[in-house]
Amino acid sequence: MKLFGLVDCNSFYCSCERVFRPELRGRPVIVLSNNDGCAIAFTKEAKEIGLGLMCEPYFKIQDKIKKHNVAVFSSNYTLYDNMSRRVMSILRDFTPRLEIYSVDEAFLEFDGFDDWDLEEYGKKIRSEILHQTGLPVGIGLSLTKVLSKVANKIAKKRTGVFVMKNEVEIDQALRSFPVEDIWGIGRASATKLHMLGIKTAYEFKVYRDEKMIQRLLTKTGREIQEELRGVSCLSVEAPQDKKNTGASRSFGASVYTKKELAEALAEFSSLAAEKLRRQKSVCFSLSAFIQTNFFKDGNPQYYNSGSFNFATGTSDTLRLIKAAHQILDQIYRPGFEYKKAGVLLNHLIPQNQNQLDLFDEHEGDREDLNQVIDLINKKFGARTIQSAACGIGQNWKTVANYRSAKYTTSWDEILRIK
DNA sequence: TCTGGGGTCCTAGGACCC
DNA sequence: TCTGGGGTCCTAGGACCC
Numbered sequence: 001m002k003l004f005g006l007v008d009c010n011s012f013y014c015s016c017e018r019v020f021r022p023e024l025r026g027r028p029v030i031v032l033s034n035n036d037g038c039a040i041a042f043t044k045e046a047k048e049i050g051l052g053l054m055c056e057p058y059f060k061i062q063d064k065i066k067k068h069n070v071a072v073f074s075s076n077y078t079l080y081d082n083m084s085r086r087v088m089s090i091l092r093d094f095t096p097r098l099e100i101y102s103v104d105e106a107f108l109e110f111d112g113f114d115d116w117d118l119e120e121y122g123k124k125i126r127s128e129i130l131h132q133t134g135l136p137v138g139i140g141l142s143l144t145k146v147l148s149k150v151a152n153k154i155a156k157k158r159t160g161v162f163v164m165k166n167e168v169e170i171d172q173a174l175r176s177f178p179v180e181d182i183w184g185i186g187r188a189s190a191t192k193l194h195m196l197g198i199k200t201a202y203e204f205k206v207y208r209d210e211k212m213i214q215r216l217l218t219k220t221g222r223e224i225q226e227e228l229r230g231v232s233c234l235s236v237e238a239p240q241d242k243k244n245t246g247a248s249r250s251f252g253a254s255v256y257t258k259k260e261l262a263e264a265l266a267e268f269s270s271l272a273a274e275k276l277r278r279q280k281s282v283c284f285s286l287s288a289f290i291q292t293n294f295f296k297d298g299n300p301q302y303y304n305s306g307s308f309n310f311a312t313g314t315s316d317t318l319r320l321i322k323a324a325h326q327i328l329d330q331i332y333r334p335g336f337e338y339k340k341a342g343v344l345l346n347h348l349i350p351q352n353q354n355q356l357d358l359f360d361e362h363e364g365d366r367e368d369l370n371q372v373i374d375l376i377n378k379k380f381g382a383r384t385i386q387s388a389a390c391g392i393g394q395n396w397k398t399v400a401n402y403r404s405a406k407y408t409t410s411w412d413e414i415l416r417i418k
Numbered sequence: 419t420c421t422g423g424g425g426t427c428c429t430a431g432g433a434c435c436c
Numbered sequence: 437t438c439t440g441g442g443g444t445c446c447t448a449g450g451a452c453c454c
Contacts, residue, residue, distance in 0.1 A: 012454095032422090033421090033422035033423075034422050034423065035420090035421090035422070036420085037420075037421050037422055038422065040422070040423095040454095055421075055422070056421085057420065057421040058420065058421080059419080059420040059421080060420090060421085062420095075422085101453090101454080102425095102453080102454045103454075104454080105454075183452095183453080184451095184452065184453080185452085186451060186452050186453080187451090187452090188450080188451060188452085189451075189452085217451095218427090218428055218429070218451090219427090219428065219429090220427070220428065220451085220452080242424095242425075242426095243425090243426080244425075244426090245424085245425085246423095246424075247423090247424090248422095248423065249422085250421085250422070250423090293421090294421095295420095295421050340422095342423090399420095
């Protein structure tokens, strides 16, 4: 019998911070989004005092933060990525069938483990990760991916591990599981299901009008229903190349000039190009957008975007910057207070399938140059070397007032023990 | 004063072709 | 009044995820 497991780190970002600041144990901790804009991660203690609303603006919760002595961190993705890698590599020791689903979650597939005490095995995985990284995880095991997600949520309320293998156990769990908490059922689908009188996962599972589900929730919803019935539709997937990528940010300060937008777009193009090269792909199209702050009601609003197609696939930073700047020439309008911009790369294919265009007069990709840039930046830190187009002052740069150190990836910032 | 970023999948409908 | 039929490809937009 095949079984699926879902391992998920508890309050991942907060836990990463706490590993290096053990005095914060038992204290509420939150982590803010880019620009310290809103809260995106919360420890149990933070949720207990009424925080925990995803993407609640920081300025709206400041009173609570002061009152309850909440520890606040800017997000430190360098640290979280590195911690994530450590967790995933431990998981790989337990099963070769592993799908890294997000920075803090992985699906595991177990085949031929029928005689094993999976509860015990789960506990072993859990204690190994805790021991080696200091991060607490929850583990759910069941017959399908969707069911393992359910099991995982239940695990978190208990000892950290929960296995449900037979129909009786599963149905009992599903009866008290709200339909809107199922993985893949968002707000819109939940509303539709409620209108059909379906409130719990169990009621969804046994709802017989499958055509109606197909019509209202499309193929995705039907598959979820099957998965609840124990019929596996979703498999554990090997990592695949991204089909799109990009980079976008809100600005730390308001931006008015074309020059600053050009710098920002150059920076985002560089970031996106690095991602492209990391997965050894090239893109055939780049689109760029600029926009004002939509939260400011009184202000005149503006959004525009444009795209640029390449005759041959490219991952060359300078070529991408040039394209982004051409788009900016077309979409920039003076007189607006800009708050956000971004670059998206589309039509990605593997670099080794890229065909050179005989008639292309273009200088082509500076592959050697890009490789050297990537190497230097990897060794000495991001943006050690970059295009001058990205600017020097960068006063639009992301704000991060509460950033912790890069404890695990930078010798300069390594933890000191007195 | 202050409101994130990066993805995937599915479907409907338009454009186009014979 | 009545205005083919069937197929493919592409894109925009919705919904969802962490």
